[in-house]
Amino acid sequence: MNPRRKFLKNASAMAGLAIAAPQPFYIHKNLAPDETIIGHGDFKYKVDKNWGKISPQNNPLLNCHEMIQDSQGRLVMLGDHTQNNILIFDKSGKLLDSWGHAYPGGHGLSLGIEQDGSDFLLITDCGWFQNRTGQWEKQQGQVVKTTVDGRLRFTLGHPRTIGIYKDDEPFMPTETALAPNGDIYVADGYGSDYIIQYDQFGQYIRHFGGHHNANKEHNLHNAHGVAVDLRNPNSPRLICTSRAENCFKVFSMEGKFLHRIDLPGMHVCRAVLKENTLYAGVCWSKDASGKTDYGDSGFVTILDDKDKVVSSPGGTAPHYQNGRLLPSQQDQAATFQHGHDVCVDEDHNLYICQWKAHFTPPVKLTRV
Numbered sequence: 001m002n003p004r005r006k007f008l009k010n011a012s013a014m015a016g017l018a019i020a021a022p023q024p025f026y027i028h029k030n031l032a033p034d035e036t037i038i039g040h041g042d043f044k045y046k047v048d049k050n051w052g053k054i055s056p057q058n059n060p061l062l063n064c065h066e067m068i069q070d071s072q073g074r075l076v077m078l079g080d081h082t083q084n085n086i087l088i089f090d091k092s093g094k095l096l097d098s099w100g101h102a103y104p105g106g107h108g109l110s111l112g113i114e115q116d117g118s119d120f121l122l123i124t125d126c127g128w129f130q131n132r133t134g135q136w137e138k139q140q141g142q143v144v145k146t147t148v149d150g151r152l153r154f155t156l157g158h159p160r161t162i163g164i165y166k167d168d169e170p171f172m173p174t175e176t177a178l179a180p181n182g183d184i185y186v187a188d189g190y191g192s193d194y195i196i197q198y199d200q201f202g203q204y205i206r207h208f209g210g211h212h213n214a215n216k217e218h219n220l221h222n223a224h225g226v227a228v229d230l231r232n233p234n235s236p237r238l239i240c241t242s243r244a245e246n247c248f249k250v251f252s253m254e255g256k257f258l259h260r261i262d263l264p265g266m267h268v269c270r271a272v273l274k275e276n277t278l279y280a281g282v283c284w285s286k287d288a289s290g291k292t293d294y295g296d297s298g299f300v301t302i303l304d305d306k307d308k309v310v311s312s313p314g315g316t317a318p319h320y321q322n323g324r325l326l327p328s329q330q331d332q333a334a335t336f337q338h339g340h341d342v343c344v345d346e347d348h349n350l351y352i353c354q355w356k357a358h359f360t361p362p363v364k365l366t367r368v
Helices: 003-020
Strands: 037-040 043-048 064-069 075-079 084-091 095-099 106-113 119-125 128-130 136-138 141-146 151-153 175-178 185-189 194-198 204-208 226-231 237-244 249-252 257-262 266-268 273-274 277-286 299-303 309-311 337-346 351-355 363-367
Touching: 037 309, 043 309, 064 106, 075 106, 095 363, 106 175, 175 226, 185 226, 185 237, 226 273, 237 257, 273 337, 277 351, 299 337
Parallel strands: 064 337
Antiparallel strands: 037 043, 043 363, 064 075, 064 351, 075 084, 084 095, 106 119, 119 141, 128 136, 141 151, 175 185, 185 194, 194 204, 226 237, 237 249, 249 257, 266 277, 273 277, 277 299, 277 337, 299 309, 337 351, 351 363
8 A cells, every 4th residue: 555545544533633623823843943953064944834924714724735936936835725725925925826726636736838938837636635524535636737827728638548547557646747848747656656758738658667667677666756857958867756665766758767866764755956956855754663654754855966865954964874875764853744845946945845744834944
């Protein structure tokens, strides 16, 4: 069973109680004082858990799944509460706009630019959602293209309807990525673990990954994220999450496996690239005995352009032995519950979206 699914089944009763009795304001667990500094080396940050200025009465949250920054500098967040799937903030945390009622499994968010220079969004609904009693259910996943103010442009075809999935292969997508030529890559992270490539108009090109390749390195297990890596513009690559294997797997743009980036102990979400640096949320980590802790055990990790971990805000300091990263885990301060996504602004500040974090908005980390 997918670790997320197993954990959600156990957590559903408690989640239902929390939904039934909303608090007058959001309360972060272990509210850190403003002077708290986390991180390592050149990547240290001041913690601000009171960044998002919203109330559960007007803008209720379940899970803050992902965030991007648009061309106007606004921070656009996707969550899974259908009163307001999309929340748009300025960098001070002031809410500027909200919309969206059709994505109960709102999970993945990517930004693209049209030929006329306008922004658009790719929204991924994974199909997992909480009903009004707090129980988790599932439905067919979907990927849609919208404008930043919510006008629908198109919906990608279901893999079964276009003949690339068998009847027994579920489709529960978790993420998208956009190539420079407009191609769209969809990660089916809660379904059949394929990466599916479409052109800019939503026409199918190919798919790869899954579970049945002769070379096991081509397989993906909980393909939670996909990102286009343009740090070498002459050789663009795809960074695909294999979360259950605690690693990223790097593929060519055509789906050829190249190498893997092992991150022992880290159940990582999608890779986020900013200049030469890779950032990722860690949803869960392992305890000292090496067993995955599906409780509040998340943090953030940061890799340099050599794919080496240089900082893990909210986690233990990275240590390498004979060129291999030793297992990492959440630090004793427990700043985060479940790191799900990282948004990086132009000042290199971070905004951390969390799954199952007591219905709280993103945490801001100000670079120091």
